Amino acid sequence: xxxxxxxxxxxxxxxxxxxxSGTTTNLRAPASDDAGENGLTYSWSATGPAAVSYSDNGxxxxxxxxxxxxxxxxxxxxxxxxxxAGQSTTSAVAVNVLQSGxxxxxxSVVSLAPGxxxxxxxxxxxxxxxxxxxxxxxxxxxxxxxNPTNGFYTAPTTTGTVVIKATAGASSKxxxxxITNAISVPSGFSDGDIGxxxxxxxxxxxxxxxxxxxxxxxxxxxxxxxxxxRTISGNPQIMVTQVASLAxxxxxxxxxxxxxxxxxxxxxxxxxxxxxTSVAFSSRATTGGAVTSVAIPLNALSLxxxxxxxxxxxxxxxxxxxxxxxxxxxPIAAARILPIGNKFLGGYVVSAxxxxxxxxxxxxxxxxxxxxxxxxxxxxxxxxxxxTVSLISDTELKRLLHAM
Numbered sequence: 001x002x003x004x005x006x007x008x009x010x011x012x013x014x015x016x017x018x019x020x021s022g023t024t025t026n027l028r029a030p031a032s033d034d035a036g037e038n039g040l041t042y043s044w045s046a047t048g049p050a051a052v053s054y055s056d057n058g059x060x061x062x063x064x065x066x067x068x069x070x071x072x073x074x075x076x077x078x079x080x081x082x083x084x085a086g087q088s089t090t091s092a093v094a095v096n097v098l099q100s101g102x103x104x105x106x107x108s109v110v111s112l113a114p115g116x117x118x119x120x121x122x123x124x125x126x127x128x129x130x131x132x133x134x135x136x137x138x139x140x141x142x143x144x145x146x147n148p149t150n151g152f153y154t155a156p157t158t159t160g161t162v163v164i165k166a167t168a169g170a171s172s173k174x175x176x177x178x179i180t181n182a183i184s185v186p187s188g189f190s191d192g193d194i195g196x197x198x199x200x201x202x203x204x205x206x207x208x209x210x211x212x213x214x215x216x217x218x219x220x221x222x223x224x225x226x227x228x229x230r231t232i233s234g235n236p237q238i239m240v241t242q243v244a245s246l247a248x249x250x251x252x253x254x255x256x257x258x259x260x261x262x263x264x265x266x267x268x269x270x271x272x273x274x275x276x277t278s279v280a281f282s283s284r285a286t287t288g289g290a291v292t293s294v295a296i297p298l299n300a301l302s303l304x305x306x307x308x309x310x311x312x313x314x315x316x317x318x319x320x321x322x323x324x325x326x327x328x329x330x331p332i333a334a335a336r337i338l339p340i341g342n343k344f345l346g347g348y349v350v351s352a353x354x355x356x357x358x359x360x361x362x363x364x365x366x367x368x369x370x371x372x373x374x375x376x377x378x379x380x381x382x383x384x385x386x387x388t389v390s391l392i393s394d395t396e397l398k399r400l401l402h403a404m
Contacts, residue, residue, distance in 0.1 A: 018093060021100040021170035023127050024068050029079045029091065031063070039084040048075035071128055072099040072169060099126035099133070099169030104303050106245035107211045107362045111178040112155055116202055118213050119360040120151035121247035122166035122173065123303035131302060132168040140165040140174055152249035152358065155179045186210060189347060191229045195265035199358045201227025201350065209244075210363040214350035218254060219282060220291050223265040225355075230347030233259065233313075239346055240310040240366040242326065243274045245303055246359065251352045252276060253359030257311045258349045259318065259340050261287075270338055271349060272309045272320035276301045279309065281320035281332040285339070294333040298324070308366055316340050326366065 018025075029042055042062040046052040050071035056062040067077070075095045082088040106121045122135045137151045142162030146153040153164060155177070162177045183204050185191050191203040191212075199215025216225025233239075239257045246255050256273035266288040273280050280295035301307050308323040318336050323329045352359040 018095045020069070020095055020097045024066050025095060027065050027067050027077060027079070029063050029081060031081050033083050035084060041082050043080045043082070044077060046075050046077045049073035069097050071130060072097045072126060100171050101126045103132060103166055103168060103171050103173035105164070105166055105173050105175040106303055107209070108175055109206060110211055111180050111183060111204055113181055113183050113202065114155055114157045114159060114179055117152065117154045117358055118211070119247040119249050119358055120153060120164060120166070121245040121303060122151065125304060126169065131304065135166050135168045138165045138167070139163070147249065150249055151247060153177070185229060189229055189231045191227065192263065193226070194228050194263055195223055195225035197225040198355045199352065203227065203229040203348070208365045210348060211360065212255070212348050212350040212363065213358060213360045214352065215355070215358050216351045217355055218351040218353040219269065219271060220293060222288050222290065225265070226349050226351035228258065228260070228263070228345070228347060228349055230260070230345040232343060233346035234343050235316070236314045237346055238310065238312045240308065241348070242364040242366055243301065243307045243309060244362040244364045245306070246274065246276060246301055246361045248352055248359040249357045251354035251357035251359070253350070253352050255348070255350045255359065255361030256309045258347065259311060259313055260345045261341060263345070268339060270311065270313070270318040270320070270336065270340065272311045272322065272332065273349065274301055274307045274309060279307060279322045279332060283318065283336055283338055296332055313340055
């Protein structure tokens with residue numbers, strides 16, 4: 001006859017509570033039998049977000065096993081103990097596997113004016129190589145307000161320093177925000193909202209890393225709403241940047257680059273923009289006209305998977321391209337003839353694509369090399385994506401790139 005020494009038939013390490021922050025845990029199921037314990041077999045099973053591997057199973061020595069996990073989450077283990085006569089009993093235990101690893105926050109350094117808002121992004125991969133989920137936000141020190149679920153922070157009306165904390169599973173990360181009136185943008189640039197969005201935007205730059213926050217409904221109608229950090233540009237012009245992070249307080253945002261004839265809400269423009277799941281080439285060919293847009297679905301944009309976008313105008317022929325690694329570039333759609341003119345505005349755009357939300361993007365400079373695979377295209381392997389569709393030579397393209 002099979003008998004159990006106690007109701008606590010399974011011992012889990014760690015035991016109380018059953019929380020694991022690594023990839024393995026030890027399971028123990030002590031039992032006794034009047035015919036001798038060496039006649040017992042121990043069979044383990046589990047339910048949870050992924051399969052579990054065992055160092056031993058279905059044998060007498062499986063009373064002590066190492067369970068290896070492949071994904072974080074809650075698991076319920078059941079051991080079935082069977083004697084030589086075929087009699088069996090079961091017992092169960094729950095184990096919670098927490099995500100652990102390094103979390104990154106973007107922007108990692110930022111200054112904003114009193115009363116302004118920003119949406120912070122956080123991410124990274126856990127011990128299983130999966131993206132962190134369920135990140136929560138809090139203020140570790142200082143003042144202001146932060147949404148615990150989406151990282152939307154509003155600064156106090158006074159200057160100072162605030163420490164923000166992002167937590168996921170067993171991991172956390174902090175970053176400092178400086179609340180100051182001394183906010184700078186890149187030299188030669190100016191920042192402002194287009195189309196009077198309900199949520200005002202702003203921009204800040206430090207050592208070439210540019211943070212832009214914007215509201216508004218975007219640029220898909222006859223009139224636009226977004227934040228535009230721009231400079232005066234002229235033909236020929238190429239702009240390339242890395243969209244390092246993009247986050248929103250409650251919508252699907254867009255961020256990228258734009259050429260625009262004016263700051264009027266209905267002006268002619270061309271833009272290449274990324275959302276968390278796509279990249280698009282959008283344009284308006286006449287003042288107040290309809291917008292033409294082609295979008296390509298992509299894997300999720302995140303801190304561990306940034307996106308590079310590029311916009312080129314040569315004699316009013318505009319080309320948009322993207323790259324997922326900063327080397328191999330892809331055109332989004334055919335080149336478009338647009339009356340941008342010889343002098344126009346060019347720069348960074350961010351929109352929440354919602355009248356009630358705010359979005360923040362972090363842009364980093366693209367640093368090309370002379371042998372960068374900013375060339376070639378599949379259609380013409382000896383010419384770049386940009387030069388193939390815009391009749392610009394590779395030599396001129398590289399000159400423009402290195403002049404950025």
